[in-house]
Amino acid sequence: MDRFILYIGNKNYSSWSFRPWMALTGCGIDFEERLIPFDFDAGNPRIREISPTGRVPVLYHGDICVWESLAIIEYAAEIFPDAGIWPTARRDRAVARSVSMEMLSGFRALRNACPMNMRRKQAALHVSDDVRADVERIETIWRELRTASGGPFLFGAFSAADAMFAPVVNRFDIYDLVHDKDTLAYMATVKSHPAWVEWQTAAVSEPWVVAEDEV
Template identity: 90%
Template sequence: MDRLILYIGNKNYSSWSFRPWMALTGCGIDFEERLIPFDFEAGNPRIREISPTGRVPVLYHGDICVWESLAIIEYAAEIFPDAGIWPKARRDRAVARSVSMEMLSGFRALRNACPMNIRRKQARLEVSDDVCTDVERIETIWRELRAASGGPFLFGAFSAADAMFAPVVNRFDIYDLVHSEDALAYMAAVKSHPAWTKWQSAAVAEPWVVAEDEV
């Protein structure tokens, strides 16, 4: 089988790269990582050489190209059905895909106001009512799913749903947006996962600094 090649952007900033990287790494799937840094003011032109959208992440598997975070995760789940990317139970898989899609398409206020930045020191950020609404909805998702599964992750064991929310864990942490015991416990579980700590270590060591826009 051809090896998976995952193209990503800066680990400090690229939330969409983080999601499939975390899913694949957290589920023990072997892949080659190729990082194309956002080290140009208008982005790195090398990305357009490998991405049909001019954005990362992009996955190559032989002559197959898959773009967009959730599509990459679904493709990996298809070719590695026993890796545990999605929960085992059909009902749980349905819910996991639903909340992952909600994360993909929603929470625009939070993403715009609070970019992912692994290196940022924790400091309280005053946010709009729209951001607060996003935060409350995410906290509800986390609380209800962990209550049903028993934790420590959303569906008990780590899954793609946790990977989809991983950048939000960073946002909630560095901007000091949540204080509930349930949310903080979930965040602690995600931040202690070996895949998270590996990404974090690499992000902190990166030399690049770019504007804090969503990437």
């Protein structure tokens, strides 16, 4: 079988790259990582050579090209049905896909105000009511799912749903947005996952700096 090749951007900033990378790594799927840093004012022109959208992440599997985070995760789940990318129970899979899609398409206020940045030191940020509403909705999702599953992850064991929310864990942490003990417990669980630790270790040692580093 052809090996997966996953093209990603800077680990310090690229939340879109982080999601499929963490899902594949956390579920033990073998792939080759190719990092193309966006260290130019207008991005890196090399990305357009491999991506139909000019953005990362992009997955290549033989002559098949898959782009967008959730599409990559779904493709991997199709190729590796026993890897545990999605929960086992049909109902849980349906909910996991629903909250993952909600994460993908929503929470724009939080995204815009609080970009992912693995190097940023924790410091509180004054945020708008719209950001607060996003935070509260995410906390509700986490709390309800972990209560139903018993934790420690959203559906008991680690799954793609946790990977989809991984950048939010960083945002909540570095901008000091949450203080609920259950929310913090879930964040600690995600941050202790070996895939998270590996990504963060690489991210903080990257030499590239873009404007968000000063936010």
